[in-house]
Amino acid sequence: MLKIESVTKSFRKKKVLNNITLNVKPGEVVALAGPNGVGKTTLLNLIAGISSINEGSVTIDSIPLKNYLRRNRGIGYFQQDFLFFNHRTFADQLNLFFDLAGYSKIQKEEFLERWISDMNLQPHYKEKIKNLSHGTVVKLNFLQTIIGSPEILLFDEPFSGLDVEQTILVRKYLRKIKTQSGIAIISSHDLHLLDNGLCNRFVFLQDGEIVRSLSEKEIQENYMTIVCSEDESEKLYKKLFGLHYNAKVIDIGEPEVKIVVECKTKEIKNLAKKEAGSLRIIERSDTKDIYRLFVTS
Amino acid sequence: MSNVNMNIETGKKSFWRSLKVFTRYEVFDLLKSKRFLLIVIVYITLLAIFNLLYWALTEKNMEIRHDPFAGKGSLDTIYRENIVNVFGQTRGLLNHVFSIDAVTIIYTYLMLTFSPLFLLLYIFPSISDEVQNKTTKVLSLYTTRLSVYVSKFIAILITTLPLLLLGSVITFLLNTSRLLPVDADVQMNYFWKIQVFVTLYLTMFIAMCMMASAAGRTTYGSLGIGIVLLLFFSIIDNFYPYASPFAYKDLVFYPGEQIITYFPLVCAGFTGIFFFAGFLMYKFREFK
Numbered sequence: 001m002l003k004i005e006s007v008t009k010s011f012r013k014k015k016v017l018n019n020i021t022l023n024v025k026p027g028e029v030v031a032l033a034g035p036n037g038v039g040k041t042t043l044l045n046l047i048a049g050i051s052s053i054n055e056g057s058v059t060i061d062s063i064p065l066k067n068y069l070r071r072n073r074g075i076g077y078f079q080q081d082f083l084f085f086n087h088r089t090f091a092d093q094l095n096l097f098f099d100l101a102g103y104s105k106i107q108k109e110e111f112l113e114r115w116i117s118d119m120n121l122q123p124h125y126k127e128k129i130k131n132l133s134h135g136t137v138v139k140l141n142f143l144q145t146i147i148g149s150p151e152i153l154l155f156d157e158p159f160s161g162l163d164v165e166q167t168i169l170v171r172k173y174l175r176k177i178k179t180q181s182g183i184a185i186i187s188s189h190d191l192h193l194l195d196n197g198l199c200n201r202f203v204f205l206q207d208g209e210i211v212r213s214l215s216e217k218e219i220q221e222n223y224m225t226i227v228c229s230e231d232e233s234e235k236l237y238k239k240l241f242g243l244h245y246n247a248k249v250i251d252i253g254e255p256e257v258k259i260v261v262e263c264k265t266k267e268i269k270n271l272a273k274k275e276a277g278s279l280r281i282i283e284r285s286d287t288k289d290i291y292r293l294f295v296t297s
Numbered sequence: 298m299s300n301v302n303m304n305i306e307t308g309k310k311s312f313w314r315s316l317k318v319f320t321r322y323e324v325f326d327l328l329k330s331k332r333f334l335l336i337v338i339v340y341i342t343l344l345a346i347f348n349l350l351y352w353a354l355t356e357k358n359m360e361i362r363h364d365p366f367a368g369k370g371s372l373d374t375i376y377r378e379n380i381v382n383v384f385g386q387t388r389g390l391l392n393h394v395f396s397i398d399a400v401t402i403i404y405t406y407l408m409l410t411f412s413p414l415f416l417l418l419y420i421f422p423s424i425s426d427e428v429q430n431k432t433t434k435v436l437s438l439y440t441t442r443l444s445v446y447v448s449k450f451i452a453i454l455i456t457t458l459p460l461l462l463l464g465s466v467i468t469f470l471l472n473t474s475r476l477l478p479v480d481a482d483v484q485m486n487y488f489w490k491i492q493v494f495v496t497l498y499l500t501m502f503i504a505m506c507m508m509a510s511a512a513g514r515t516t517y518g519s520l521g522i523g524i525v526l527l528l529f530f531s532i533i534d535n536f537y538p539y540a541s542p543f544a545y546k547d548l549v550f551y552p553g554e555q556i557i558t559y560f561p562l563v564c565a566g567f568t569g570i571f572f573f574a575g576f577l578m579y580k581f582r583e584f585k
Contacts, residue, residue, distance in 0.1 A: 011583070050434050050584055075438060083435045087326070099318040100439040102311065144435070 001025055002047070002152060002183055007056035009042055016042045018208045020056070024201075026181040029174055031194040033187075033291050034205030040187040041080060043205075044154045047185065048077040060152065076150035078141055080157045086130040090121070090140055093129060094147075101148035115143055118169060134161045142170060153177060155186040159193050171198055191288040202287050204294045211294045221266050224273070225282040225289050226259045232279065233257045239275050248293045260285055260293045315440035316448055323452035333456060336419050344464045347407050405465060405491055409546035412461065413502040417523040419457065420506035423449050424579055425519035428511075434584050446507075446576045453503055461499060462492055494548070497564040501542045504568040505530075508575030511582075542567050 002024040009017040017039045024030050032040045045051040047058060049069040058065040060074065068074060084093055098108045116122060119139045124132055132140070138161040145153065155174075159167050175198060177184045188194055194202075202219065204212045228236060233249045236259060240247045246262035263269040273281055327333050424446070427433045436445050509526055513519030534541040548560060 045434075045584065048434075048438060050437055052581075052583065070441070077435075077438050079431075079434060081431060083430065083432045085326075085432060086430075092322075096318070096322050097439060099322075100315055100436075102314055148439075 001061060003057075003059045003062075004043075004047070005057050005059075007043075007046060007058065008054050009039070009046060009051065010054055016208050017046070020208075020210055022203060022210065022213065024183050024185065026183060027178050028200045029178055029184040029186065029198060030201045030203055031186050031188065031191070031199040031287070032203050032205060033189075033191055033287070034295055038205045038295075039208045040205060041156055044077065044156055044185065044187060047152070048075050048154055050077075072151075074151045076145040076148065076153045078145040078153070078155040078158050080160075084129045084137070084140070087128065089126055089128050090132065090136075091125050093140065094143060097144050097147045103147070111147070119143070119166060135163060135166070138162055139166060146173070151182055153182065153184040155184065155188070157188055157190075158186060159188060159190045167193065174198060191291060192286065195287050202290070204291060206295050212290075214290070219287065219290065220284055222263050222269060223285040223290055224261050224263070224269060225285040226261065226276045227256050227280040227282065228259065229255065230257050233259055236276065236279070240272060246293065250289060250292050258289055260289045262290075262293060312441060312444050315444040316451075319436075319440065319445060319448035320451045320455075323448055324455050327452055327456045332419055332422075336415055337460065340415060340460065340464065343407075343411065344467065405495060406546060408461065408464060409495065409498055412499055413505075413527055413543070416457065416499065416502050417506045417509065417520070417527060420453055420503065421510050421513075421520040421523050422516040423453065424507060424510040424575070425513045425516045428513075428579075428582055429515050431584055433579075433582070442580045443576065446511075446579055450503065450507055450572065453507070454500065457503065458496055458499065461495065465492060465495065494560070497561055498542075498545055501545075501564050501567045501571070504571035504575065505542065508571045508578070511575040511579040539563075 002022075004020055004022040007017060007020040008015065020043060022030075032043065034040055042051065046053055047065070049065055060068045085096075088096070094112075095108075098111070103111070116125065119142075121136065121139060124136050129137065129140070138158075142158065145155070153174075158170055162170065171193065174184055174186070178200070186194060186199065191202075197216070200216055202212075202214050203210055204214075226236065237247060237249050240259065240261055248260050250258045250260055261269075261272050263272055427436070427445070433442065433445070436442075505526060506523055509523035510519045512522045530541040530543050534543040538544045545560065545563065
């Protein structure tokens with residue numbers, strides 16, 4: 001169990017994270033969402049032990065993070081800024097991490113056999129990292145994250161630069177974490193890729209604070225989206241907002257707009273549906289629509 | 298697309314394994330680097346120039362004295378004169394602690410004078426490069442920063458000291474065979490004392506340059522800090538002798554028995570302080 005309690009982090013005098021509390025159980029895949037500069041990467045850095053915590057604590061299975069990290073290669077971290085030794089080859093880079101993680105020759109071969117062909121990396125294996133394409137570097141980043149089969153995986157924008165096939169492969173891997181009692185925290189702007197049952201929970205951040213932490217069940221039961229014309233939206237918004245609902249009209253750049261409605265209970269959701277009448281209702285709101293309900297860029 | 302088959306079993310971190318692995322990678326990286334090649338070229342060139350200059354100077358003095366077949370005693374006088382003229386050092390150098398032929402001593406002295414700058418040019422990116430490129434963020438997930446720092450220190454020692462000591466060996470062999478037909482065993486005994494002296498002296502500066510590298514956020518920042526540190530200690534050397542690591546190179550000319558006994562302790566002290574300060578700066582380096 002990963003426990004983040006009242007964590008605060010400042011750089012110089014600027015508070016980047018403020019009183020963050022988050023518990024993640026084994027088998028959970030959590031999505032972190034929020035606009036740029038909101039502190040998502042900083043939060044992942046803190047969990048990975050790369051940055052120090054100013055206030056609060058992080059524990060893993062009740063062991064303070066520092067003690068845990070001293071003994072275990074328990075955290076794999078896919079970092080957004082592709083941190084590689086550019087003068088080395090793809091193979092050198094992987095071998096360094098294999099050796100640091102204590103892989104035997106057989107384990108190395110097994111790993112490579114499993115992943116290199118799947119990710120279509122054979123042609124690049126001997127190439128220098130500085131000559132690799134963006135997509136290949138992302139794949140290398142992914143591989144170095146999972147070396148050592150860490151219990152906790154942190155992903156910062158894992159899908160950027162991946163083609164469709166590779167995205168499916170990564171999603172498949174993340175699903176596997178759920179069934180094998182691992183923990184994953186994914187920060188991504190591609191919220192649609194985290195939907196469809198991949199993540200158990202969505203955590204929305206704004207100005208260094210968690211504004212909402214929603215389980216899949218809560219999203220299912222308490223949120224809905226109504227699609228209507230701009231004229232209709234004004235009337236409907238007035239009816240819905242301020243009574244028992246939190247609602248927001250979202251411009252999706254099309255003739256129609258969406259109204260995302262947050263209802264405190266299932267019953268209120270039914271009432272809201274009645275108010276919507278014959279308008280098109282999406283029972284399970286897209287997480288990117290819910291994101292826009294809470295988060296302003 | 299194959300099935301994803303992942304066994305989650307947490308790998309244990311091991312300081313010694315990381316140290317061994319990372320040192321090996323660092324040594325190969327350094328040996329393949331352009332700055333290593335550059336330092337070898339510059340170093341060998343200077344080695345040749347220093348030796349030739351000193352030979353030329355000695356030959357000239359011998360000619361002036363019309364004593365081309367002089368024995369050790371006469372040569373000692375010439376060496377001493379050279380040392381007085383070239384380095385402004387007034388003390389004799391052939392004594393019971395470091396009695397060895399003068400050319401090797403001169404070479405050693407010059408090497409001790411110039412090496413800190415060479416070392417800085419070689420070492421300044423070692424830590425700052427990791428910080429600038431943020432590769433430390435990845436390494437921290439596999440190993441401790443202590444292990445990274447120690448590995449880099451060892452890798453630098455492995456790649457630099459043999460090179461510098463090799464220079465001494467070449468100088469020694471070149472000059473003793475030509476100029477001083479004295480007892481080889483005695484020569485070798487003193488020769489190795491000088492090598493220990495040089496090793497300890499340069500280790501101090503390797504630790505100092507590592508500290509400069511850890512102090513900067515960028516590679517050029519570290520280079521700047523390193524130059525400032527070298528200048529600072531050069532100035533200190535003039536006002537507070539022996540409060541600066543530079544002061545200890547003069548022991549080649551003033552090798553009092555007592556100072557030599559304490560020299561390893563002084564070196565260990567300076568090395569420890571520089572190493573620890575550099576490590577702390579690296580350990581507490583924050584990444585956004």
